[in-house]
Amino acid sequence: MGHRVSLVFCILLLPTVAGCRGLQSTLDPAGAEARQVLVLFLVMAVSAALIWLVVAATLLFAIRQKRQVAERAASRLILWGGAFFPTVTVIAVLGYALWLMPGLRPLAATEKSDLRIEVTGRQYWWQVAYHYQGRTIAAANEIRLPVGSRTEIVLKSDDVIHSFWIPSLGGKIDMIPGRENRLSLLAEKEGVFRGACAEFCGTSHALMALTAVAMDPASFGAWLVAEANASSNVGGAGSDAFLRHGCGACHRVMGTQASGTIGPDLSRLGSRQMLAAGTIANTEENIAQFITDPGAIKPGATMPAFSMLPPQDIRAIAAWLKGLR
Structure with a gap:
C-alpha cells in the first residue's frame, strides 16, 4: 500500500518537475542575475521549511506533553523555538538578500558596458534601440545580447506601467511613464529565451511577450554590423x-x-x-x-x-x- 501511495505521489509531481526547465523558467537560469535570484529563492525556501519544521515540532511537543512540562521549560521552548529561531533565520535571509542586491543593481558610474539597449514598453509591444559604439540601431519585440559581456538595459514606458521580465536571464523591473529605470544583465549561455510584461497593462497584456536571443560574441558582432546596414530587398x-x-x-x-x-x-x-x-x-x-x-x-x-x-x-x-x- 505504501509503495502505491509513493508511486501516485511521484506521478503527481511530474508536471511540476517539467516546469523546472524551458524558455521562461526561473529554475533554469542562463544569466548571472537569474542564477542569483534562483539561489536566493532556494535559500528562502529552505529557511521557510526550517522555520515551519521547528515551529511545528514545538507545537507537536507541546501537544504531546500536555501539562507535564513545567511552566519555565514551556516558556523557554516557546521563546527559542517559536520566537528566537524564526527571527534569527529571517534576519539571516534578509542579510543575504541585501548582500546579493549590489549584483542586481544597474551598472555603477565607474563601470562601463560595451552595449546599451533601450527598451520602451507600449500597448502592446516593445520598442527597442541598440546604442553601440556611437551607433543607434532600431528594432522591436526582440533583443539580442552577447554571451559573457554585461549589457545595460534602459527601461521606459510611453503609456501605462509595464514590467520587463526575462526569467531565464534576470529579475523583473517596472517601466514607469516619465521615469527611466535601468537593468544590468550578463548572459552566461547561448539560447533563445522568452520574456514577458509582468504588470497588467490592458486588453492584450497576456499577448505582450519578448524574445531574447543570447549569442556568442562573434555572431553578435556580425549581427550588429548587418543591422546597421540598410535592409535588403527594399524595392519591388x-x-x-x-x-x-x-x-x-x-x-x-x-x-x-x-x-x-x-x-x-x-x-x-x-x-x-x-x-x-x-x-x-x-x-x-x-x-x-x-x-x-x-x-x-x-x-x-x-x-x-x-x-x-x-x-x-x-x-x-x-x-x-x-x-x-
Missing part, C-alpha cells in the same frame, strides 16, 4: 504597395521612405523569431492576417484593420516584409 511591388497605402506613416523600414515611429520598426522583420510581440509565428501567411485584421490576433491593438486593401496588395506586402533580412 511589396515596397510600392507598403508606401502607397500609407504604412510608412506608422512604421519605419531602413533604406526606404518609411520613417514612422508610431508602430514597431519593421526593418529586417523577416529575421525575427515571432510576430506581434511573441503572439504568432513569423510566417508570410501570419503577416498577411495581421495586416488584414490585427484586432483579431491582438485585441486592443492600435493598428487599424486593412481588410479593404486588394488581396494581391496584402500578399505582396506580406511577402516583401518577410523578405526583409
Whole structure:
C-alpha cells in the first residue's frame, strides 16, 4: 500500500518537475542575475521549511506533553523555538538578500558596458534601440545580447506601467511613464529565451511577450554590423504597395521612405523569431492576417484593420516584409 501511495505521489509531481526547465523558467537560469535570484529563492525556501519544521515540532511537543512540562521549560521552548529561531533565520535571509542586491543593481558610474539597449514598453509591444559604439540601431519585440559581456538595459514606458521580465536571464523591473529605470544583465549561455510584461497593462497584456536571443560574441558582432546596414530587398511591388497605402506613416523600414515611429520598426522583420510581440509565428501567411485584421490576433491593438486593401496588395506586402533580412 505504501509503495502505491509513493508511486501516485511521484506521478503527481511530474508536471511540476517539467516546469523546472524551458524558455521562461526561473529554475533554469542562463544569466548571472537569474542564477542569483534562483539561489536566493532556494535559500528562502529552505529557511521557510526550517522555520515551519521547528515551529511545528514545538507545537507537536507541546501537544504531546500536555501539562507535564513545567511552566519555565514551556516558556523557554516557546521563546527559542517559536520566537528566537524564526527571527534569527529571517534576519539571516534578509542579510543575504541585501548582500546579493549590489549584483542586481544597474551598472555603477565607474563601470562601463560595451552595449546599451533601450527598451520602451507600449500597448502592446516593445520598442527597442541598440546604442553601440556611437551607433543607434532600431528594432522591436526582440533583443539580442552577447554571451559573457554585461549589457545595460534602459527601461521606459510611453503609456501605462509595464514590467520587463526575462526569467531565464534576470529579475523583473517596472517601466514607469516619465521615469527611466535601468537593468544590468550578463548572459552566461547561448539560447533563445522568452520574456514577458509582468504588470497588467490592458486588453492584450497576456499577448505582450519578448524574445531574447543570447549569442556568442562573434555572431553578435556580425549581427550588429548587418543591422546597421540598410535592409535588403527594399524595392519591388511589396515596397510600392507598403508606401502607397500609407504604412510608412506608422512604421519605419531602413533604406526606404518609411520613417514612422508610431508602430514597431519593421526593418529586417523577416529575421525575427515571432510576430506581434511573441503572439504568432513569423510566417508570410501570419503577416498577411495581421495586416488584414490585427484586432483579431491582438485585441486592443492600435493598428487599424486593412481588410479593404486588394488581396494581391496584402500578399505582396506580406511577402516583401518577410523578405526583409
